[in-house]
Amino acid sequence: xxxxxxxxxxxxxxxxxxxxxxxxxxxxxxxxxxxxxxxxxxxxxxxxxxxxxxxxxxxxxxxxxxxxxxxxxxxxxxxxxxxxxxxxxxxxxxxxxxxxxxxxxxxxxxxxxx
Amino acid sequence: xxxxxxxxxxxxxxxxxxxxxxxxxxxxxxxxxxxxxxxxxxxxxxxxxxxxxxxxxxxxxxxxxxxxxxxxxxxxxxxxxxxxxxxxxxxxxxxxxxxxxxxxxxxxxxxxxx
Numbered sequence: 069x070x071x072x073x074x075x076x077x078x079x080x081x082x083x084x085x086x087x088x089x090x091x092x093x094x095x096x097x098x099x100x101x102x103x104x105x106x107x108x109x110x111x112x113x114x115x116x117x118x119x120x121x122x123x124x125x126x127x128x129x130x131x132x133x134x135x136x137x138x139x140x141x142x143x144x145x146x147x148x149x150x151x152x153x154x155x156x157x158x159x160x161x162x163x164x165x166x167x168x169x170x171x172x173x174x175x176x177x178x179x180x181x182x
Numbered sequence: 183x184x185x186x187x188x189x190x191x192x193x194x195x196x197x198x199x200x201x202x203x204x205x206x207x208x209x210x211x212x213x214x215x216x217x218x219x220x221x222x223x224x225x226x227x228x229x230x231x232x233x234x235x236x237x238x239x240x241x242x243x244x245x246x247x248x249x250x251x252x253x254x255x256x257x258x259x260x261x262x263x264x265x266x267x268x269x270x271x272x273x274x275x276x277x278x279x280x281x282x283x284x285x286x287x288x289x290x291x292x293x294x295x296x
Binding site for chain 1: 217224225226227229232273283284285286287288289291
């Protein structure tokens with residue numbers, strides 16, 4: 069149980085375009101979801117926390133106008149990378165908080181901007 | 183401030199050797215949770231263990247064991263008789279008490295050679 073489905077698993081886009089990444093909780097309701105970014109050979113850095121029905125909370129240094137997060141329902145959170153540039157190329161992972169402080173993670177999206 | 187430190191960036195062992203991955207954490211919370219995750223080349227995070235700050239019992243699960251030492255703020259992970267399939271990046275993570283975020287250490291890349 070407690071599966072988060074993340075799509076797409078990889079995407080290549082042209083510089084200047086926008087890309088949307090979706091995370092769906094399949095068998096539970098995710099009130100809170102987290103978005104992480106991971107550059108090659110580096111750790112997972114928390115970008116933002118999204119709560120269903122309210123605005124996302126962004127970590128310091130993360131541009132909220134560039135990384136648009138929408139959590140309109142208890143089963144879907146989306147991250148849109150707007151006007152993507154090569155430096156946005158990274159591995160993006162979503163996570164949902166479960167009860168008793170457990171977490172479940174999506175399988176990740178590898179974004180390449182060319 | 184909360185922090186997780188994994189000083190070992192890369193470890194290389196030969197199959198059947200035992201290996202210990204170190205994790206040191208910092209937090210001012212009295213209640214907190216520690217985690218270990220495995221990230222194989224596919225990128226997906228695999229949950230290994232969660233430990234709360236009030237439970238200092240060591241745990242063993244097959245070839246895996248964890249040593250939680252509150253006095254030294256460490257939560258080390260040992261793999262006994264390592265196998266090639268254990269090759270991956272391993273992350274130690276910490277979540278503080280109420281409302282705390284899950285933060286990750288830098289990760290240790292383990293390479294097990296046949």
